[in-house]
Amino acid sequence: MDKVEKRLESFLESDSILFIFVIGFTTLFSFAIVTAGLLNGITTLLPHLFYIPVVFAAYRYPREGMILSVLVSSLYLVLVPLIMGPVPDVMINAYGHSVVIVAVGVIVSVLSFQLSREKEMYLGLLDDQNDLIAMIAGDSTYSFVNAAYCRYFDVEPGDLIGMPYREHYPPEESALLDAFFRSLNPQRPSGVLELSARGADGATRMFQWNVSGHFGEKGETLSYLSSGRDITSLRNMEEALRSSEEKFGALFSHARDGILVNELRDDLTLGPFFEMNRYTLDLFGYERDEMSTMSPLDLVVEAPAFLSEWLGQVQEGTARSFREEVMCRRRDGSEFPADVTAVAFELHGKRVILSILRDMSLRKEVQEKIIRSEELYRTLFENTGTAMLVVDDDGTIRNANNEVEKTFGYRKEALLSGSMRVGDIVVPEERHGTIGTFSAQGMISGGSSGEMRLIDASGMYRDTFYTIARIPGTSQRILSIADQTGTRQGSLLLAAVNEINQAVVYERESSVLIDRVCKEFAALNEYYVIAVSPLEEGRLTALTPSVSSLEEMHASYLYAGGGAYRAARSGLVEYDEWPAADDGGEPPLQVINFPMIADEEIIGAITAYLRPRVSITDPEIDTLQALANDIGFAIRSRRLEEEKLEALEQIEKNIEQLSIINDHIRNPLQVIVGYAVLDDWEHTEKVLGQAEEIDRIINRLDQRCLESSKIREYLIRHSGIHSGDHPR
Template identity: 30%
Template sequence: MAAARHPEGVLNNRWILLIGGSIIATNAIVVGTMLLGISVFISHFLYIPVILTAYRYPKKGVAVSAALALVYFTAHELLLAPPLLETFVAAGRSGMFVVIGGVVAFLSGRIRSKEEQYRAVVEGQTELICRFLPDGTLLFANDAFSRYFGKNPQDLIGTVFRPEIPGDDRPAVTAHFAALTQNHPAGMIEHRIVMPDGRIRWQQWNDHAFFDEAGHPCQYQSVGRDITDRREMEEALIQSEELYRTIFETTGSGMVMLDRDGTMLLANEELESQYGISRRNLIGTNAWQQFIAPEDRDRVLDLFSRRFTEADTVPRSYEARFLDASGMPRDMILTVSLLPGAQRSLVSLLDITARKQAERLIEVANAINTLIVRERDAGMLLGQACRELSYLDRFLVAAIAEGNEDSLREPFLSDDSYKEQIAALFTTPELAGAVKSCTPALVPTGDPAISCAFAIPMCVDGRLRGVMLVCLLSGSALGEQDLDSLQVLANDLAYALKMIDLEDQKRDAIEQIEKNMEQFSILNDHIRNPLQGIVGYADLKGGEVAERILPFADEVNRIVNLLDNRFLESETIRDFLLRHYNIKIRRKP
């Protein structure tokens, strides 16, 4: 490291005084000794001003050396009047003054040139460079250091200068310098400082400690730089990463990041908690592909590979079925985006199983309601309702039996291949309990092919009209969460059966009216024919008998006429019912 910097004027004055004093002193000593007759050893004192002058002022050093040599030779000749041999020796000694001055001047010039080059390098650095004592006294500080703190270089050297460090950072700085030892003299630290204007800045310092013979630190050399912008960028990056990580973890849907070869790089907690899939077993592998439903696997993988080469032709969002950890299928919407500047994709998996199931329930409910409106035969209604229920899930078998608490008819099935298993389920006490209490119940199956079964009573106005048995096979997506919707469908069917019974009762009433009307018509004919014979016979006989018979005949005729009027009224009622209630009369073949 360069020597301490001092004000140039003061330094020059000190050197001039030193050189001038040495010239006067050495010349006085040499001349004095010559007067005493001594000239050999004392003359070497003249090397002191020669060397000092040549070192400090290389360009003037040779001239000063020659002047001193001339003064010495002249004094030697005048004062001693030596013989010729000593004159030659004195001349050689004077020449050595000039040679030594020239050599020192040359070496000093080279050293100064190197020093100036080194100083230019140090002063040209943007890093902050300083050297200081353990008490903080600055021995050296480059221009960048002085400019950074807004100080004059001449005001810093030789003073104790310690930038203000926030209290939270002071223990770390103290520990950093305490950790510098002879075995580990260098170290790096980052900390904050308080600038003179109150701003907080971040600095990074590479410190090197120098030790005395006793092993105590005697000086420190530090090279530092301002890293505020970098720290702010790092802080912004950390905040950005935390923001995006928070979004990644709390989107409410499963999120994964995949490399181009399909390797899973990241997965959020939602994927793990919602689907029971361990991230630890998936990250770093492409094992996630085994959770794609077999029927969709080829399509999903084809879209994944094409996205990197045909992004414009591949849909960003599409539906596919995945399997959770238990093997249950789930309907998903996959939304895939390529990360800019990276051969990676970000995939969002939104579970729409409940929505798809609700859509299927609505479709089935609409179909069954259409059947309820259109179908007037209970058997046809229940049989078609079973088939519609099977569309809810391909792993579902439905059975519907009409009846009451005491007796259930043979059930209608959506799949006759399960007839024996379902017949066994209808004999279980759990199903009997559901029928008796009019509440849904889980029915144990005892059959590995049927994972579970639900007995759903069909009730209306507190009266049982039948029971719906829903059997879920392995792989079915339905569960207890769908019971409420199935119960509504069961009650709708119960109401439809009730209305069909009412229609049958109305139809029976109309048919009875027609039978009565027909019997009235026949009865009237049966009465009028004999009555006409009696009246005719009475008219032929005349007399008292006729007078007694004819009033009775008139009364009978009045009653028959009354029956004719009632017949007309019944016919009007029948026509009204047929016209306004759309009652279909079963005609005899």
């Protein structure tokens, strides 16, 4: 039954001469039967035969089908009075049949047209994917492949449709595929398989296939939808790690993923872990000795349902790895989701399982946010999509969606007034060329695309990318516009951030580093004016901003004690406004202050002045805040180094002065002792005793001086300070 349905569907979808012949034959056959019936006085039942060619034609050729229905009904209306005569009842019946024939043709044509559009839209979405996507029918033949799949194997879609998928894979991998497909069932309709495939260039690459099976009511296989992602680089990295034991050990111990290795016994039971990295112990809260007595099942809330089956496949050699999300349990009883990848391989003659797990707690939160964002995006896309205009041949705007007003600020009432054209929102210097270009492109049946600059409702120039295409059956065009202004602004910021990060690494002096930062920020003067203000003794120092002509304005802003000081006190991003330097009627500058934080210490603030009609995105704000913290940390590090150098210099001075003082004390002391010995008087013993006490004190000072010298040597040896360095 399924084969009959597939053949019928294939026949209905084809553009073959046979199909056209069938339409023509059934049309002539229907007229012959109806004519014979009219000659015999039959007027009610036989006209229904006209539905057959009309439905066939309307289903495959919607527009021609409607024409055929009108033509058939018209010929029928001509045929009836010629044979039966102008009998009122007969003519009324004929008119009724004609209306029904036309209605059937129109309804089937409209439904067929909508079905074709939905199918093209769905196939277009699959065709645009970078992953290799293939639909495999229940008889193991291709029923659909996307463009990426065809590019990889350098074939045309028509060459693959109906061909068995096994012809693209070696016999051993075909067997693995067959076993994997057989493992899918209505209870476990999807799975992941890693398989290599040789491309048209002769190179063999590894793909991770996500396969979803579709089953009928009785459990029979209808089709498999497989999506393959190239993971060759990942597998090559694993091979490189295994080839170097020393490098593997370093990566293993410092990896930020949990890595565990345990033995797979011959009876398919999981042995205890004999290797795990430090991160795993910290993640689960166990000591190494404790975890060495545990197996993977002791760390999970519930074992994956397919684990036993997979272990059996590993033993048979038909499977090697899997990836699954599993709920794990820590020592304290708390649970967390983890992305677990398990790989089975031979190690020293034993079969072992390498498990790599990643804590998905944070990712789950991010994924939930992404899902909510995607749901919101889908809702907006379904209802509004991108900014889109419907225009006449002369550019007059006839329709616009809500996204146009949201993106460019133009109210829909103004756009649809009938007097506004696309050229009215294009920048004047490019208006003539742009309108001429996409007017010509709109004549192309498949549509075209390009770039143009628009003016939004506030007067700001916008860089956009447009796609234009003619609406079938009309003289109007659909114009889709995507705003790219923020992307180009962000590229300038990214370039400056990269240069500043280089300076943070290589500049050793805090003053030179700050000068370099200001210099790199100067590249943003088209969109941003940025100034760095270090915090010294509770006050922000006004340095020259990236645009030197605004130095006085920046100093005035800091003197007013506004948002920059709030940011320095709170450690949060602060927003503000400040009049433009020329104050010539321009709108005020938008000011954003980013605190420079290093180990919870405020080092200063970075102030960004945004010119009128310039926008800044949340990711750019996050980038500037992260950069401010990096600069603050670098400045603090440089200052600490300078303070250590100053401390070392002071120690050297103290040692030198202490040695001089000791010598100055000893010389007079020797004279006193000499006089006391020469003159034998009653206080000689006391004087000599006190002199000895003074000498002991001086000796202790010498000892402290020696200890200070050792401290100095320790600082030089362990703090990266050299005796020739001097604080700058």
